[in-house]
Amino acid sequence: MWRRRPIQPIRRPPLRRPARRAHPKLVEAHKLFQNGDYLEAAKLFEELADKAEKNKIPQAPRLYLQAGAAWIKAEEKDKGIEIIKKGLGKFIERKKWAELKRSASAVVHRLRENGLNEQAVEIETWLEKQVPQEVKEAPVWVKATSVRGSRVSAQLPTNCPKCGGPVNPKEVDWIDTSTAACVYCGSLLRAD
Numbered sequence: 001m002w003r004r005r006p007i008q009p010i011r012r013p014p015l016r017r018p019a020r021r022a023h024p025k026l027v028e029a030h031k032l033f034q035n036g037d038y039l040e041a042a043k044l045f046e047e048l049a050d051k052a053e054k055n056k057i058p059q060a061p062r063l064y065l066q067a068g069a070a071w072i073k074a075e076e077k078d079k080g081i082e083i084i085k086k087g088l089g090k091f092i093e094r095k096k097w098a099e100l101k102r103s104a105s106a107v108v109h110r111l112r113e114n115g116l117n118e119q120a121v122e123i124e125t126w127l128e129k130q131v132p133q134e135v136k137e138a139p140v141w142v143k144a145t146s147v148r149g150s151r152v153s154a155q156l157p158t159n160c161p162k163c164g165g166p167v168n169p170k171e172v173d174w175i176d177t178s179t180a181a182c183v184y185c186g187s188l189l190r191a192d
């Protein structure tokens, strides 16, 4: 029996990055969070959120919310709540009312799920003061829950294939009845 030295494939870095690949740091941040490395995840999400905000990227508010969730998991509750308010505040600045309502509901739900009732009430009370009365009475606010989403929710992937972020069917931005956009990287998620 003779052996041949295994031939190493020549690996060349691709000349250009595929256009819609998620930011490697975003992929890393989700991984850190999923592995329970909350402190590192929090710092990275916050860094990404600041950068996204500076570059006017629409995902910036959600990145702040995820940073806040990570700070809370890292037992830094006050810091977490402060960052969550910052994230929700960015939706208010941009007058993205439907996104604000969906995200705020998801945040409050998540806080309650983790037994953080006091913090949930703090967010609700704060939000109540931030949203103008005429918005609260408008259809955009009243009907902001994703009805279309709930119909096809079971068919969406649980994590974004591009960035690895968790997919919450009630929080995603639905483009049509079978396509949604990842709230962290904007990649299209197909329900099939």
Ligand SMILES: [Zn+2]
Residues within 6 Å of the ligand: 022, 160, 161, 162, 163, 164, 165, 182, 183, 184, 185, 186, 187
């Ligand atoms: Zn994504």
